[in-house]
């Protein structure tokens with residue numbers, strides 16, 4: 518006669534292994550090796566994988582459109598920076614907001630870690646195109662205070678706008 522413990526389970530992937538763990542999403546019994554500890558408890562690998570897919574929904578066209586929109590808008594913003602000087606510290610976050618919203622619109626709020634990173638990079642590059650002539654001057658040793666000053670605000674703009682776009686896009690959005 519075998520005594521079976523009432524709450525002893527067998528791992529769904531390893532029928533020979535006893536376990537007391539269950540995936541907290543699909544309730545499947547899982548052994549220690551099959552369990553993945555997530556911030557919300559133990560889950561089976563299948564559930565973790567399908568959960569990750571929810572956060573990776575971006576399509577190829579989203580990359581193309583997102584990168585172009587971000588780069589172009591950021592470039593336009595960088596032209597405005599020339600006019601506003603110090604006020605770039607207000608303009609840059611606003612530009613970042615506009616760019617993030619525009620990207621969200623064209624990508625229909627689809628998500629992707631790589632997408633957000635590339636959009637952020639494109640935003641930075643769009644902002645820096647403007648600086649190219651000045652950077653060339655520096656490269657050829659034409660370093661003067663005027664040249665350095667011409668760089669400061671656009672550089673600050675590039676930094677703020679790209680990080681605003683990246684964090685706005687990658688932040689948890691419930692809408």
Ligand SMILES: [Zn+2]
Pocket residue numbers: 540541542543544545560561562563564565
């Ligand atoms: Zn599961």
Ligand SMILES: [Zn+2]
Pocket residue numbers: 528529530531534547548549550551
């Ligand atoms: Zn197992």
